[in-house]
Amino acid sequence: MFWHIIMKTLIRQRSKMLMIAFTVILGVSLSTAMMNVMLGVGDKVNRELKVYGANITVRHKDAALMSDLYGLNEGLGVNDKFLHEDDVLKLKSIFWGFNILDFAPILDGRVLMNSSFDVAIMGTWPMKHAVLSTGEELNTGLKSLRTWWDVSGEWLNENDDDYVMTGSILASENHIHVGDKITLKNGGHEKIFTVKGIFNDGGNADSKILMTLSSAQALMNLHGKVSSIEVSALTTPDNDLARKAAQDPRSLSPEEYETWYCTAYVSAICHQIQEVIRDGVAKPVRQVAESEGTILNKTTLLMVLITILSSIGSALAISNLITASVIERSQELGLLKALGAYNWQIALLVLAEVMITGLTGGIIGYFLGIGFAQVIGQTVFGSYIEIAKMVILIVSVILFFVTLIGSIPAIRYLMTLKPTEVLHGK
Amino acid sequence: MANKIRTGSRKRMYMKMVSGSLIRRASRLIIAVLAIAIGATILSGLVTIYYDIPEQLGREFRSYGANLIVLPHGDAKITREVMNNLRNLIGTVKIVGMAPYRYQTVKINEQPYIIAGTDLSQAEKNSPFWYIDGEWGHVMIGREIADTLNLTVGDTFTVQGVKYGEQAEASRKDLSAEENQKRNLAHQNFARKFTVKGIVTTGGAEEGFIFADIDMLDELIGDTFRADVIECSIVADADELSALCSRIENEIPELQPRAVRRLTQSQDIVLGKLKALVLIVTVVVLIITMISVYTTMTAMVAERRKEIALKKALGAENKLVMSELLGEGVLLGFIGGALGVFLGFEFAQRVSLNVFGRAINFQWSLIPVTIAVFIAITVLASIIPVRKVMDIHPAIVLKGE
Numbered sequence: 078m079f080w081h082i083i084m085k086t087l088i089r090q091r092s093k094m095l096m097i098a099f100t101v102i103l104g105v106s107l108s109t110a111m112m113n114v115m116l117g118v119g120d121k122v123n124r125e126l127k128v129y130g131a132n133i134t135v136r137h138k139d140a141a142l143m144s145d146l147y148g149l150n151e152g153l154g155v156n157d158k159f160l161h162e163d164d165v166l167k168l169k170s171i172f173w174g175f176n177i178l179d180f181a182p183i184l185d186g187r188v189l190m191n192s193s194f195d196v197a198i199m200g201t202w203p204m205k206h207a208v209l210s211t212g213e214e215l216n217t218g219l220k221s222l223r224t225w226w227d228v229s230g231e232w233l234n235e236n237d238d239d240y241v242m243t244g245s246i247l248a249s250e251n252h253i254h255v256g257d258k259i260t261l262k263n264g265g266h267e268k269i270f271t272v273k274g275i276f277n278d279g280g281n282a283d284s285k286i287l288m289t290l291s292s293a294q295a296l297m298n299l300h301g302k303v304s305s306i307e308v309s310a311l312t313t314p315d316n317d318l319a320r321k322a323a324q325d326p327r328s329l330s331p332e333e334y335e336t337w338y339c340t341a342y343v344s345a346i347c348h349q350i351q352e353v354i355r356d357g358v359a360k361p362v363r364q365v366a367e368s369e370g371t372i373l374n375k376t377t378l379l380m381v382l383i384t385i386l387s388s389i390g391s392a393l394a395i396s397n398l399i400t401a402s403v404i405e406r407s408q409e410l411g412l413l414k415a416l417g418a419y420n421w422q423i424a425l426l427v428l429a430e431v432m433i434t435g436l437t438g439g440i441i442g443y444f445l446g447i448g449f450a451q452v453i454g455q456t457v458f459g460s461y462i463e464i465a466k467m468v469i470l471i472v473s474v475i476l477f478f479v480t481l482i483g484s485i486p487a488i489r490y491l492m493t494l495k496p497t498e499v500l501h502g503k
Numbered sequence: 504m505a506n507k508i509r510t511g512s513r514k515r516m517y518m519k520m521v522s523g524s525l526i527r528r529a530s531r532l533i534i535a536v537l538a539i540a541i542g543a544t545i546l547s548g549l550v551t552i553y554y555d556i557p558e559q560l561g562r563e564f565r566s567y568g569a570n571l572i573v574l575p576h577g578d579a580k581i582t583r584e585v586m587n588n589l590r591n592l593i594g595t596v597k598i599v600g601m602a603p604y605r606y607q608t609v610k611i612n613e614q615p616y617i618i619a620g621t622d623l624s625q626a627e628k629n630s631p632f633w634y635i636d637g638e639w640g641h642v643m644i645g646r647e648i649a650d651t652l653n654l655t656v657g658d659t660f661t662v663q664g665v666k667y668g669e670q671a672e673a674s675r676k677d678l679s680a681e682e683n684q685k686r687n688l689a690h691q692n693f694a695r696k697f698t699v700k701g702i703v704t705t706g707g708a709e710e711g712f713i714f715a716d717i718d719m720l721d722e723l724i725g726d727t728f729r730a731d732v733i734e735c736s737i738v739a740d741a742d743e744l745s746a747l748c749s750r751i752e753n754e755i756p757e758l759q760p761r762a763v764r765r766l767t768q769s770q771d772i773v774l775g776k777l778k779a780l781v782l783i784v785t786v787v788v789l790i791i792t793m794i795s796v797y798t799t800m801t802a803m804v805a806e807r808r809k810e811i812a813l814k815k816a817l818g819a820e821n822k823l824v825m826s827e828l829l830g831e832g833v834l835l836g837f838i839g840g841a842l843g844v845f846l847g848f849e850f851a852q853r854v855s856l857n858v859f860g861r862a863i864n865f866q867w868s869l870i871p872v873t874i875a876v877f878i879a880i881t882v883l884a885s886i887i888p889v890r891k892v893m894d895i896h897p898a899i900v901l902k903g904e
Contacts, residue, residue, distance in 0.1 A: 096802050100795050107791045114784065125776050128769040129567065134706065225768035279764025360706040367632035368566040375563050375858050376777060379556075380784075382854045383549070387788045390545045394795040397538050401802055449787055457780045 079422075083429050093402050094434045100398045101438030101476070102445060104391030108472050109446025111384040114453050117462040118380045122373055123311050125458070127178055128224045131307035132343065132365040135160065135350055138358045159184075159302035162290065164354045168308065169209055171349040176311040176341050181205070181219040182303035184293045188263040190286075196247065197285045198261070200293020200303075203233035203242075219287075222307055223278070230255035230274030238292045240273040244283035248275045261286070266296050308350065308359070312343040314370030319344050392475060396483030399431055403487030410491055424488045428481070435480040443472065520827055535800065536839045539877050542796035543843020544850060547873045549785045551851035551866055556781050559859045560774055561738050565599045566631045569734035570766040571744060573751070574759045580729035581758070588755055589733065593747065597738050600628030603730035605717055609664040616648060618662060618713040620720030629736045633709065637701035641719060645710035649702045656699050662713070663694045667726035693723055740774070741767040793880060800884030804828070816898070825886065832885040836878030844873045 087094055137158035165182045168174065184200040204218035220232050233240055241261075243253055253259065257272045270288065277283065294300050315323075319342035322329055326348060329337060337345055343366045347359035361367075410423055447464055454462035573589060575581050586603055593601075602625040609618045627639050635643065637656035644654060654660060703709055721728055739747060744767050748760040811824055848865055855863040 093802065096798055100798050103791045103795045103798075107788060110787065111784070114780075118780070122773075122777070125773045128772050130765065130769075224772070225765045227764070277764065279762060279767075362706040363632045363634060364568055364630075364705065364707060366706070367634075368564075368568075371566045371631075372560075372563055372773070375560070378858045379552075379781075379854065382857065383552070383781075383784060383788070386545060386548060386850060387792075390541050390788075390792055391795065393541045394538060394792070394799060397534050397541075398795075398799045398802060401534050401799065453780070453783050453787065456783055457776055 079426070079429075082426060083433070086426075086430055087433065090406070093406075094430070097395075097398055097402055097431065097434050098438035098441075100395050101435050101480075102442040104395045104479075105439045105442025105472055105476060106446035106449055107391050108384075108388045108475065109443050109468055110449035110453065111380075111387050112468045112471060113447065113450040113462055113465055115377070115380040115384045116465045116468070117450075117454065119373055119377050120311070121454070121458045121460070121462070122376050123369070124178070126369045126372060127221075127309050127311075129365045129369070130222050130224075131180075131309050132312065132362050132369060133308040133310055133347055133350065133359050134362055135306040135308065135354055135357045135359045136304070138356050158356070159299065159304055160306065160357055161355055162294075162301045162303050164357070165303065165306055166207055166209060166215075167353040168306070168350060169213070169215060170211075171346070171353055172338070173310070173341050173346050173349060176346065178309050178311060179217045179221040180306055180308040181217065181222055182290060182306045183219075184290055184297065184299065184302065185304045186263070186293060186297040186299075188261045188296055190251075190262075191260050192262065196261075198293055198296070199282070199285050199287050200290040200297075201287065202235070202290055203237070203287070204235050206235060219307075222309055223276075225279070227277040228274045229276075230272070233273055233287065233289060236289070237273060238289050239268075239270060240288075241270040241292075242274040242276055242287040243272055244285050244287075245275055245277040246283040247286065248272075259286075261296060263296050264298065266298060268292070268296060306354070306357070310343070310346050311341060312346060312366065312369070313341045314374055315342060315344070315367075318342075322348075388475065392479045395435075395476075396479050399480060399483030400486045403427055403431070403484060403491075411495075414491075415497070420492050423491055427488060427491070428484055431480050431484055432477075435476055439473065439476050443469065446472075517827065517830070532835075535835050535881075536842070538796050538799040539835060539839025539881060540842040540846065542792045542880070543840045543873050543877050544846040545792045545843075546789055546876065547844045547847030547869050548850040548854075549788055549847075550869060551848060551863065552854055553781050553785045554866060555851070555855060555863045557774065557778055558738070559855065559861060559863075560777055561740070561770075562599065562861075563859065564766075564770045564774060565736045565738065567766050567770070568632065569600070569602075569629050569736045570739075570763050570770070571735040571737050571747070572761045572763060573733040573735060574761065575731075575757060576759055579757065580731065581733060583728040585755060585757060586730065586733060589735075589751065589758065592751060592754055593735070593737060599736040599738060600625045600630075601733065601735045602626040602629050603717060603728075603733045605720060605730050607664065607720060607724060609662040609713075611648075611652060611660055611662055616662075616713060617711070618715055618720065620715050620717035623714065623716055626714070626734075629734055630705075630709075632705070634704040635701040636704065637699065640700040641716040642697040642699065643701040643703050643714040644699055645712050645714075646702055646704045647710040648713060649699070654699050654702075656702060658699050659696050660699070661694055661696045663692065664724065666691055666693055667724045693725070695723055741771045793876075796877070797880055797884045800881050801887070804885045828885045829882055832882035833878050836881040837874055839881075840874035840877035841870070843877070844870050847873070 137160055139158045160182070162182060165180070168177055168180055171177070181202050186198050186200070187195050188198055190196040201219045202217070204220050205216070207215045207217075209215055218235075228242070230242070233242055241259070243259075247253065253272055253275070255272055255275060258269055259272060260267065260269050262268075270292075276287070288296075290303065294302065313319075318329075318333060318337055319340075322333075322337045322342070323344035326334065326337070326344075338348070339345075343361040347361060350359040351357055410427070413423055413426075414420075450462050450464075454460060573581070581603065586601075590598065590601060602621045605620040607618050607620065608615055610616070623639060623641060623643075627633075637643070644652075644660075649655070652660060697715070703712075703714065717728065717730070737744065737747070741762070744762045748762055751758055751760045814824055815821075848869075852863060855861060
């Protein structure tokens with residue numbers, strides 16, 4: 078009998094029930110979409126922030142940073158310690174190898190250009206395609222780490238050993254154009270290169286020459302050597318544990334160490350890089366690493382707050398509509414009461430109806446919400462947003478309580494209902 | 504005259520009916536106003552956030568450090584006067600930090616090092632990503648130097664060097680070490696003992712510098728303010744920055760501004776994405792909210808079919824019934840919308856304070872817009888379901904079904 082009445086109501090009152098279901102669909106799809114976006118936004122924004130370039134640099138443990146200071150200390154013997162090129166691909170084999178998005182080895186040097194003046198050169202993998210021992214294919218290189226470069230002409234390809242790219246300042250001071258030939262000489266090694274592109278970096282690199290790592294090694298007579306490796310990795314913003322570990326990993330308790338090692342903190346990734354690169358010291362580039370954390374935390378917090386607002390909004394809207402539509406049916410429920418139904422029976426009836434409607438709406442809304450989330454992901458980031466299963470649980474718990482709370486004012490109203498008054502119509 | 508009284512009483516009757524119907528259904532009224540207020544809160548809150556995001560996030564992006572480097576031409580130096588001109592040209596509102604740097608080679612234990620004199624408080628604003636062991640202040644040393652010289656916070660070290668405009672004299676072989684040291688302390692040279700206040704870790708070139716207060720450095724080397732470079736952190740996107748660069752070039756010809764492409768380009772890309780994210784989220788949320796407010800209102804009005812039919816049976820014209828509903832809709836939309844505008848601002852304010860730690864400006868234009876949008880929604884939601892009733896015979900509706 079109970080289910081009979083419910084089925085009848087659902088069919089007879091279908092326009093009203095449809096209205097409730099529709100609002101539930103809207104509300105649930107909104108919350109589902111927002112929660113999925115919120116949970117995925119960190120990862121997406123993190124990838125976007127990779128345009129700032131490397132957040133970790135690896136150098137030889139004895140090579141000082143002094144050489145960076147306006148080239149003042151070059152030749153003082155700080156540059157004669159090198160890393161090994163064959164270690165570079167091992168970066169992908171560390172615990173967080175999957176989080177290492179791009180990397181490029183760099184060999185710095187100075188050579189004589191056109192037999193007239195000294196110029197800084199930078200040998201690297203402009204683009205690199207490699208197959209790892211695990212069978213994984215890999216495409217990386219400096220091009221992905223210099224997204225802000227404005228290049229006229231073309232980027233060097235993987236095997237462009239006869240070509241170079243020159244910085245914009247060097248090019249304009251010496252009237253070098255794309256297609257020109259330049260002679261570079263160092264000791265007994267001399268080679269003629271064709272300029273393939275001119276890049277504008279807006280920084281120190283503008284007065285340098287970029288070439289492939291193998292030609293730089295040949296020119297400098299440093300086969301298999303690199304001076305540093307730039308690494309761009311997806312990292313988790315630092316917290317107290319990460320800061321403590323960055324000071325000294327040995328100060329951690331075994332549990333803390335495990336948590337730290339298995340979280341993608343920049344210090345943990347650096348630590349793991351040092352385990353595979355011989356004599357290497359990996360250091361976070363704080364300008365990139367630290368700022369990344371700031372932006373990431375702010376964006377995530379912003380999305381969390383917007384999600385909370387919209388979820389509260391839709392919860393209130395659903396509960397509001399349920400209250401409204403139950404009160405509307407007072408006449409029908411009054412009749413039930415007049416026919417001898419108990420209060421709890423009516424309450425149960427109303428709840429069951431609303432719950433069935435809510436459940437149907439919720440299921441449709443969930444899938445619609447996933448659709449919305451993907452629309453957002455595709456439009457903004459051009460990639461799919463991963464669906465978090467957790468959202469199903471959160472949304473259904475919220476929906477359950479929202480429908481329950483929405484029904485409470487209506488049920489209380491039913492309790493006080495006097496059948497005669499209602500049936501008489503006021 | 505008689506006509507005037509008639510219209511007057513009619514107007515009074517109209518007001519009475521509108522307000523009367525609202526008061527009689529107090530519980531439903533609360534529901535309706537609540538629905539509209541929720542919608543309006545979301546609308547005004549999200550729109551406020553959307554308008555404020557570029558500015559707020561733009562400032563967050565300044566944590567990447569200086570995005571404009573100003574150099575003098577050739578071997579010239581930048582004087583304080585030129586720097587003040589630059590500051591006035593850019594405008595203090597846009598400047599997050601503006602730190603002049605003066606580089607000077609000095610010797611510690613007879614080894615060459617570079618000391619960078621700067622305005623330390625401005626440098627701190629420019630480079631929030633520096634990790635300082637100890638505290639910001641005069642003097643800080645880079646991590647590399649600290650490791651090489653084995654210095655920790657609180658230790659002292661002595662820097663020596665040649666005063667500005669003087670020539671260094673090489674140590675002479677024919678003199679004893681003691682005599683050479685005396686010569687070093689003569690008038691053309693300087694020596695000063697410093698205490699390490701902080702150790703700078705950045706993972707970049709800064710780790711090889713000693714940072715000191717620029718005025719102190721000037722005093723030490725016996726010179727007036729002359730900066731080698733000015734680093735500026737400015738709230739601006741790539742286009743604004745390049746416009747600023749050409750303005751600086753035109754108006755202060757002795758300076759050579761260079762935007763840091765890496766930061767400006769990247770900021771435009773990332774900020775563009777974030778703006779797009781907030782925009783599309785705002786649009787999706789708003790559309791869904793509007794629809795849900797509309798459905799709630801529709802549900803509430805639909806129940807009044809009987810009342811309307813009764814009015815029609817008593818001789819009310821369609822026009823009169825419509826205008827009454829319209830009046831109700833306007834009133835509800837107004838109250839709910841006005842309530843929502845302020846709740847929404849309160850929400851946006853909280854978000855901004857929590858996320859960015861800054862207050863936001865109230866968008867006055869949002870008041871009329873929000874109220875208008877919600878009046879439109881309520882009116883639309885009131886009229887459309889009732890339109891169908893209009894054509895139906897009152898008796899049928901009153902009978903039920």
